[in-house]
Amino acid sequence: MTAPLTFAPEVAQARRNGQPVVALESTIITHGMPWPQNLETALNAEAEVRSCGAVPATIAVMGGRIHIGLTGDELESLARAKDVAKLSRADLAACLATGATGATTVAATMIAAHLGGIAVFATGGIGGVHRGAESSFDISADLHELARTPLCVVAAGAKAILDLPKTLEVLETLGVPVIAHGQRDFPAFWSRSSDLPAPLSMESPDEIAAAHLMRRRLGLSGGQLVANPIPQDAEIPRAEIDPAIETALAEAAEGHIAAKSVTPFLLGRIFELTGGRSLDANIALVMNNARLGARIARAIVAQDRP
Ligand code: PSU
Numbered sequence: 001m002t003a004p005l006t007f008a009p010e011v012a013q014a015r016r017n018g019q020p021v022v023a024l025e026s027t028i029i030t031h032g033m034p035w036p037q038n039l040e041t042a043l044n045a046e047a048e049v050r051s052c053g054a055v056p057a058t059i060a061v062m063g064g065r066i067h068i069g070l071t072g073d074e075l076e077s078l079a080r081a082k083d084v085a086k087l088s089r090a091d092l093a094a095c096l097a098t099g100a101t102g103a104t105t106v107a108a109t110m111i112a113a114h115l116g117g118i119a120v121f122a123t124g125g126i127g128g129v130h131r132g133a134e135s136s137f138d139i140s141a142d143l144h145e146l147a148r149t150p151l152c153v154v155a156a157g158a159k160a161i162l163d164l165p166k167t168l169e170v171l172e173t174l175g176v177p178v179i180a181h182g183q184r185d186f187p188a189f190w191s192r193s194s195d196l197p198a199p200l201s202m203e204s205p206d207e208i209a210a211a212h213l214m215r216r217r218l219g220l221s222g223g224q225l226v227a228n229p230i231p232q233d234a235e236i237p238r239a240e241i242d243p244a245i246e247t248a249l250a251e252a253a254e255g256h257i258a259a260k261s262v263t264p265f266l267l268g269r270i271f272e273l274t275g276g277r278s279l280d281a282n283i284a285l286v287m288n289n290a291r292l293g294a295r296i297a298r299a300i301v302a303q304d305r306p
């Protein structure tokens with residue numbers, strides 16, 4: 001028995017022809033952004049991937065199957081739905097077995113993309129080590145997934161609601177290459193810089209593709225994180241976003257928000273506290289990552305020819 005995968009026609013054709021494909025996640029649609037910007041962003045990210053010469057594959061679980069590539073109707077029903085499960089590695093199989101609908105996080109999207117033979121995945125920001133993790137133990141399963149599943153994940157760093165120094169420490173411990181794109185510093189999601197140097201820095205999709213393929217040749221498990229800074233004109237300076245982050249974190253602590261609800265709660269409150277600016281920035285960085293993901297996917301296909 002093989003994995004229950006359903007490919008959209010466009011993705012199936014790309015696989016047959018060896019064309020570049022970029023995976024996109026669905027938790028950002030169901031838990032990361034409000035309606036209707038979530039649907040617009042999902043559709044625009046797909047369009048951005050196509051305009052850069054690759055095929056998009058948005059991934060979600062429906063009717064007992066992992067869908068790799070969604071129709072417009074499927075995207076819209078996910079974007080409107082209120083009770084969709086947020087799936088990480090731990091939840092994926094149970095959701096499939098029960099036939100429930102689920103949105104895939106970075107971790108679950110990596111698993112699904114790899115099953116579908118896709119090498120590159122573009123998203124907003126990965127999960128990481130939460131502030132206060134020394135007592136809460138809240139460390140996103142995204143980090144462990146990067147250590148075991150060989151995807152090249154393009155994100156604007158880890159969300160700045162997290163403890164970024166600890167997130168970088170854990171990625172180093174897990175042996176995950178963290179590559180800043182076009183700058184030395186690790187980006188901070190809504191802001192271009194975290195003031196922390198990234199372990200690696202690369203300028204071009206070709207270099208990033210070569211690093212990815214070399215890991216495969218070495219038989220190293222796990223993927224690499226490409227940390228792509230938000231475009232200059234869309235960034236929110238740290239001094240402006242930090243107070244909103246602090247307020248949202250304090251409210252989360254007061255309300256005893258825990259486990260899977262933490263990230264969606266914080267993103268929602270920061271949206272309200274910034275009068276929607278955090279969402280505009282989030283959308284801009286997703287588009288930017290979709291474009292870079294497509295260029296990396298093309299470079300991998302070009303370099304992978306024997
Ligand atoms: N990036 C965004 N918005 C999001 C997420 C990422 O711009 O909502 C989601 C991703 O699916 C990521 C998840 O995997 O948040 C992390 O959740 P947690 O911290 O509970 O592991």
Ligand code: MN
Pocket residue numbers: 138139140141259260262
């Ligand atoms: Mn968590």
